[in-house]
Amino acid sequence: MNVGxxxxxxxxxxxxxxxxxxxxxxxxxCEEAERLGAHSVWLSEHHLFEDGYLPQPLTFAAAVAARxxxxxxxxxxxxxxxxxxxxxxxxxxxxxxVSAGRLDLGLGAGYRIPEFDLFGxxxxxxxxxxxxxxxxxxxxxxxxxxxxxxxxxxxxIWMGYQGPQGARRAGMLGEGLLSASGALYEPYRAGLVExxxxxxxxxMAGSIQGFVTDDPERDWRVVAPHVAYQADSYxxxxxEGTGRPTPRPVDPERLRNGEPGAILGSFLHATPxxxxxxxxxxxxxxxxxxxxxxxxxxxxxxxxxxxxxxxLCTRLAPILAGD
Numbered sequence: 001m002n003v004g005x006x007x008x009x010x011x012x013x014x015x016x017x018x019x020x021x022x023x024x025x026x027x028x029x030c031e032e033a034e035r036l037g038a039h040s041v042w043l044s045e046h047h048l049f050e051d052g053y054l055p056q057p058l059t060f061a062a063a064v065a066a067r068x069x070x071x072x073x074x075x076x077x078x079x080x081x082x083x084x085x086x087x088x089x090x091x092x093x094x095x096x097x098v099s100a101g102r103l104d105l106g107l108g109a110g111y112r113i114p115e116f117d118l119f120g121x122x123x124x125x126x127x128x129x130x131x132x133x134x135x136x137x138x139x140x141x142x143x144x145x146x147x148x149x150x151x152x153x154x155x156x157i158w159m160g161y162q163g164p165q166g167a168r169r170a171g172m173l174g175e176g177l178l179s180a181s182g183a184l185y186e187p188y189r190a191g192l193v194e195x196x197x198x199x200x201x202x203x204m205a206g207s208i209q210g211f212v213t214d215d216p217e218r219d220w221r222v223v224a225p226h227v228a229y230q231a232d233s234y235x236x237x238x239x240e241g242t243g244r245p246t247p248r249p250v251d252p253e254r255l256r257n258g259e260p261g262a263i264l265g266s267f268l269h270a271t272p273x274x275x276x277x278x279x280x281x282x283x284x285x286x287x288x289x290x291x292x293x294x295x296x297x298x299x300x301x302x303x304x305x306x307x308x309x310x311x312l313c314t315r316l317a318p319i320l321a322g323d
Contacts, residue, residue, distance in 0.1 A: 113241030210268030
């Protein structure tokens, strides 16, 4: 199993720094991760966050491509309903060219009403639209209806779907499933079989919410406030525009070491050895090729980010390399 890093370039008000430095440091982190042997860097997307959450992952992916030469570059995810298939296909092809064939294109449906309003998109049909975007992007490349074309003959497309129904949808599309949950393999496999595809083509990869350190107790005092901000902000933005009340603030202690697959409901804070064991249990029985963890959690200090990336690359990755 490969290990990668995950970036969202958040710059929270409580720990704000110069925005240009935030982006510059993120590029430095990508360069260092490559030097340390990381398999991949994955970039997320959101809009209208108070902390400047990365809004255009493919734009930043091109910068990462220009600053690196070996590490794979993935999107986790591009919000497919907010863009046309042509735009996605063209931008992804350019990143693939700049990177000499290192792009993994992750597509997701999104969930935030203000983001769909910003783009004039229809949130009610976001899943069928995302399915359509995946099919259309693949067809645009195969049928050579856009230029330039990607370097990779068949660029990896990953569907950022959660839950059994989403896993089945990914299988029906014949694309990778962007989840590290072993529990989703069976519905994903079922979708592949139902659509007449060889289940041996199944591919999975996904994020693990966590921080890996040699001394969890020492670091938790610093990490916990960032975990709390990250969880609270996601929960707050999830209900924005819905009329539902803002959820109460989380207790980071309750998140700590919950089930790794519980999105927004757990946070893995452990030594490399313990983290590896938990990740193995979470991915058991599934063809998970890669797991990726946040390099920085909601604006953590640069020195802590650097140490975390080093731990992921030099301590966790070797343990999982044989899986």
